[in-house]
Amino acid sequence: MDLGLRGKRAIVTGGTKGIGRAIAETLAAEGADVGICARTEGDIAPALEALRSHGGKAEGSAVDVADGDALQAWVADMASRLGGLDIVVANVSALAIADDEAGWQNGFKTDLMGTVHLVQAALPFLEKSAAGAIVTISSVSGREIDFAAGPYGAFKAAIVHYTQGLAHKLAGQGIRANTVSPGNTYFEGGVWNQIETGNPDFFQQALALNPTGRMGTPQEMANAAVFLASPAASFITGTNLVVDGALTRGVQL
Secondary structure (H helix, E strand, C coil), rough: CCCCCCCCCEECCCCCCCCHHHHHHHHHHCCEEEEEECCCCHHHHHHHHHHHCCCCCCCECCCCCHHHHHHHHHHHHHHHHHHCEEEEECCCCCCCCCCCCCCCCHHHHHHHHHHHHHHHHHHHHHHHCCCEEEEEECHCCCCCCCCCHHHHHHHHHHHHHHHHHHHHHHHCCEEEEEEEEEEECCCCCCHHHHHHHHHHHHHHHHHHHHCCCCCCHHHHHCCCCCCHHHHHHHHCCEEEEEEEECCCCCCCC
């Protein structure tokens, strides 16, 4: 299927590792020009080299999405370098699991307000696009009580609600908004890789919960996100696509 992404202009927060990196590379492979950010400056150059190998334009710089002003400036800079914006992917998470003041503050500033500020900064550019699309990355922890209940789960749930509100608000302007909720996703250097090493018993318990016998990959999450971002999904808006290998048991009605 041709997703219709050639020549589209996309930005992805947290685009140098894991799910964000896979989303950025898949967009680039489909012919989109891509802008990325990450907190660590040294991660940007190698990611851009990989993106540019697909033949399109790739731009990026370091930014902390918890800094609203810096995030707004980054969006404007990426839109200038890419010649506009068609697609915005909000991917960054503080991974705030601890149920303490710091955890709630970090999750709020990074997960929730990082998403809100990104969308607000991008909307003036998306309004000029003929195929404007917003994709937010939530989590199955936002729809089911699990070990991440607390800041992480609460803000992931809030992201789904916020995104579905955007879908209704922006539908008349031709801008779509959807969410992807990944299940446990394994990649080298990721949180589950760290748990596998540091807490192997808990890792095995988590692995046993999935009837497929494995965790997902960043590419499997990226496939869902890129489809929702693409013109191929032109009549899909306001949905939360769960990609978890039947990990969760809640029924979406």
